[in-house]
Amino acid sequence: MTIVAVGLHIFEITRSTFAVSLVALWALGPMILAGFVGGALADAFDRRLVALVTAIAAWCSIGVMTVIAFLDVQATWPYYALAAVNAASATIMGATRGAILPRLLPAQLLPAAAALSGITMGLAITVGPAVAGVLVASVGVPWTYLLDAVLFTGAFLGILSLPRMAPDGDRTAPGFGSVLESLRFLRRAPNVRATFIWDLIAMIFGTPRVVFPAAGALVLGGGPVTVGALTAAFALGALVSGLLSGPLGAVRRQGRAVTLAVAAFGACTALFGLVLLVTAATAGVTERSDAPIIPAIVLAGLALAGTGAADNVSAVFRTTILQTAAPDDVRGRMQGIFYVVVAGGPRVGDLLAGAVATLVALWAPALLGGVVILGIMLVLLRTATGFQRYDAHRPSP
Template identity: 55%
Template sequence: MDLSPLRQSPAFARLWIGSAIAGIGGQMTIVAVGLHIYAITGSTFAVAMVGTIALIPMIIAGLYGGMLADAFDRRTVALASASVAWLATIGLAAVAWTDVDSLWPFYVLTTLTSVAATITGTARQAITPRLVPRELLPAASALGGVSMGVMVTVGPAIAGVLVASVGFGWTYTADVILFTAAFLGIVTLPPIRPEGETHRPGLESVRTGLRFLRGAPNVRMSFIVDIIAMTFGRPHALFPAVGALVIGGGAVTVGVLTAAGAVGTLLCSLFSGRIGLVRRHGVAIGWAIGVYGAFVAGFGTVLAVLVLTGSTRPGTSIKEADVVALTIAAIMLAGTGAADNVSSIFRNTMLQTAVPDNMRGRLQGIFTVVVTGGPRIGDLYVGTAALLVSVWVPPLLGGLLIIALIALCLRLTPSFRTYDADHPTA
């Protein structure tokens, strides 16, 4: 792993550390909310609706946050949006401690958190190229994979244990405390205003960003392939049902399955030192997402075998779980995490090097909408398919669709296949 970005940019190091610590708490809350809603309703569809309801507000927030990042000090934008997310997390803790059983507070507060996180992520990603030299951006993206791996490994694992032992209130409260680390990383940044011509937030600013994207086939294709992967290859909304009805183990199984993808991300990032030598980023993205689809299909196959052979293990105790199936399923999900991390490194680097600074906020806003909105569409696909057919159908079918659609995209876009990192073109 290349640690040069941390050594050469103390500001980037502080931002990276603060985001990682706060992200652990954020991932705890994501898992806790899913478990909480499933405990109230017993419905996978109700869990999937958490992301679905937040989708449209997140799209608006991503676009507007991008405009803000291209018009004002990006540090101020990140600080304000992080404050909103922190207050929403406090609200979730209050709901849990007062034993509210209604679903609407969960939907409202998680939507507010998602909207604020979208704006924060947009500003933070636009900030990174100003803190790190261009040649170190792939290494910086790989370090982002390390932090994400830590977040989604440690956070869900802790959430599963805390929910099972001390309850939802303490789980959300722990996130409130950990969130304060995000402020330390942002407050210590220098002022970062966009370079070049700026545009006031408004419809014309969005149009300018979309016009740029229409004339940027490589960046546009990087968005499209990620939408495909996240729409058909994100089975997370199934985990509560898998833990309760298929593999068994309840909350602990949910934590293990959620953390498995992050373990793959983390291991991949720890051995990413030579990734900066890769020049054909478009081809690398295509292969990585194809492998991602194969691992998603593998996870679906594990569930299909259990369901179709009548070997399911209903139960919420980890002692009742099918350990062999859980292990194989976790390995498959670790593979998705590793493959997605490779794709993410090259997609981030392409966006940060091929897009001019004064457009970077708006393009990052659109990119953030893709990254965060795609999984919400995926939640709807997974929840609907599982409700209409069976729990194993969405990942198995989705993985096969990903492989086919990515192969088609590569064939139809020659410029994406020949993209050269030494001569980045949008």
């Protein structure tokens, strides 16, 4: 709900796709810092406490956003700043949760846990964006933020139910030395490093979500409801693939599976861009159209559902490789870097997509980016042989 509400609010204030993409710029630096610092905190202190404190910080950012929206603050910088606080808190919380899971489960259940996390996230971001789109269209942005803040209180319940979770082995005091130690480990861990690089390629070139508000207003029609539907379509694909993910636990060549999943992600992203291109060309759209073009919205939704499914399959294997190959004493910091990539990559992608859409056309970020991803993965399938041979039965960093 937060992602969609902030994007729609910024677009409502500025009528600029590039202004929507600037949410990413404000969040990127704090998120990168939060990933390194949060991972170090998770390797030094009780992981349950770290997750709880950051959940409270994220909730407070949404609460303040709600207040200033009701006060009808039209300046965009407070929303950028609060979105950055929210993103940084979510990065630390996510990294800490990732480090907790391998302590709760045996290694053979980690693929199922990753799939279950995908199902949970799929449910959250299927319902959330759809509700946000409907609420913004019907009752306005402030009330959407308020409901988001109320629902976010549920984030505390799961964390409170956990036992204390101190890291195993020698603890490293959080600081610059701890970060350098994690980077030295990453330099000698090619398989762990590959999971980050593959995801960065997908997210930087395949994140067209900043064009959703303009696509709903100018190309596909339907306004905020269409934006919510498009965002939910991605999550629905992830949810369905998660529900059908049982056989993924039997896959041994998990590196090859990641490569093929990212290639499928690129193909579906390109298909979404092609739908926008054909719709704009055939309809001759030059100004805002309120009437939704249902066939185009359905096709765009199916393409985005495919990207969500492929991304979830990739995430299951990338998460499993990271959690089984990285030892516990650096797992928090590896999870921190993981969440910098997972959360920061799309922000860079937002900036790139906003710039390309502004300079070329709304369809260009998805179509061109998807083709680039597909091409890179086909090359890596033949050249990155070590990662393609990664064996889940003999995990190696």
